[in-house]
Amino acid sequence: MTPAPARLGTRRSTMATTQSQAVADAITERTGVPVELMLITSFGDVTKAHLTQLGGTGVFVNALRDELLGGGIEFAVHSLKDLPTSPAEGLTLVAITERDDPRDALCARDGLKFADLPAGARVGTGSPRRVAQLAALRPDLDYVPIRGNAETRLGKIASGDVDAVVLAHAGLARVGRLDDVTEVFEPEQMLPAPGQGALAVECRTADAAGDLAYLAVVDHAETRAEVTAERIVLAELEAGCAAPVGAFAECRDGRLRLRAAVVAPDGGQAVRREGAVRIGDFRDAPEAAVHLGRELAREMIAQGADRIVAGAASAGRDD
Template sequence: MSVLRIGTRGSALALAQAQTVAARLGAELVVIHSEGDRSTASLASLGGAGVFAAALREALLAGEVDAVVHSFKDLPTAPMPGLTIAAVPKRVDARDALCARDGLSLAQLPAGARVGTGSPRRRAQLLSRRSDLEIVDVRGNVDTRLGRVGAEDAERHLDAVVLAAAGLERLGRSDAITEHFEIDGWPTAPAQGALGIETRVGDEAAVAKIEHRPSRLTAETERAVLALLEAGCSAPIGAHALLDDGLLFLSARVYREDGSEYLTGSHALYPDDVPDPVGELARRVTDELLSAGAADLASLAASRELDGPGGTE
């Protein structure tokens, strides 16, 4: 039998993520370059995080590789015909982390501090906590972003950046973290910290042994919120699902872009009690958010009639 070929982007983080998968499957890596990797334009102007997945999926459909590794949060919520998420390995830390100069926390940053992020959600969350901050749109790999923290060049200088704790951990850069933002008050991107291993339909068995069912359940429940709200990575939305003693919890938060206001919806259910726990729980939460005005708050596409005053049970 030939060696399994796993496609990955060429960034240090993508390679680190893919290598953990390849090691468990005895596979070889094939580096594929995307438009998102080559461009320095803002993520929103390129069409969102899905730009990173496009080249990987094209290679998979063309038979150039047998599977591809995605940061699950970067995938569009709409499925790709002919492809399937065949495995979701065990999820790691879903939190965001602040990496600031001089070991400072968010509260300790000086007035008007320059904080870098390319995420509209993180921008809104930062401004929600500190409306005085100057939020700077940044692109580039983790080392490039970290290199701007405390830089002497005034144009490049940042006082801090916000990054995913999982990425810093996978790159061995956790030492740069000066503060972790706890999920309860700072929900992160749906499926942050999870990987999605995609194959062609019918080839799922090749990667099935690394599937971690609880991680898939929580990640897919969070992503279902985006799908139901008809939102993508450019929407300031955070979500977190948790499976505890058989009970699946989901909380999602929608922010106004300037961070001045937000709405939260939360529900829980036992997955065994309903035919489609992912869809049902996400529907309850998004109905609650929409009934409270989330579509107008964040200019979301979704706006549908709800059953009853609150739209939830």
């Protein structure tokens, strides 16, 4: 007898449903449990305000969390970079999937690279983090805020509204638009958002060790260690997911290396730090990742990173 489908909550966008379906398929393949997608509209999907005006944190996830707590769905899939770093009462991140490419990608007219864009070219992005780091590289470009799904943003190039847009490589891959990429930014150029490229599976805490314990089959220990370190930096800086904070951790050769940056909105001031810790066993990795993230964040705060974050938040409220 086939079990009843588990109810997975997802936002309605093409990207959200595509990535949620991929997680659903992986769960079914590994456990035999069928999964049904439940489409939910979040406030972030319908508002026309920019993320800097909204504060960014939680605008894409609160509706899903409300459905979880109300019993309308059994679990939800989020883009991890959209999740607030503070824990949600009654909910648990039961799995973090293996991360896709975490880098940012440029999509520009005429196949142009970032260095080839003419002075004054309009580059569209809704991310203060991207604007700050790009402005540090090319202060001569005009960075303009844009909203909408990947297809809408890419359409602004064809219409001539902008000369280029910057989007997450992983998201472009999920919606089949990698042919539009003209350059991929290495972490040395631009650090991604904490958690970028990873998906989070969230359920009620009461179910995580019981009826829904099987969701842990899609948890990826290496990715969990990496994104834990990145998100701890964000949490220690008391910054939301729309803050100009970049962080990138990677496990390699038994070590967890973490790089982080806080950059002023105009690119003129920055605090950058990096560190590493040895990991002997991935079962101990989350604890080591938390320690590494906290130490790095404290070093950055000592250099004024918290003041840059506060200044950026104040500027966003003034817009």
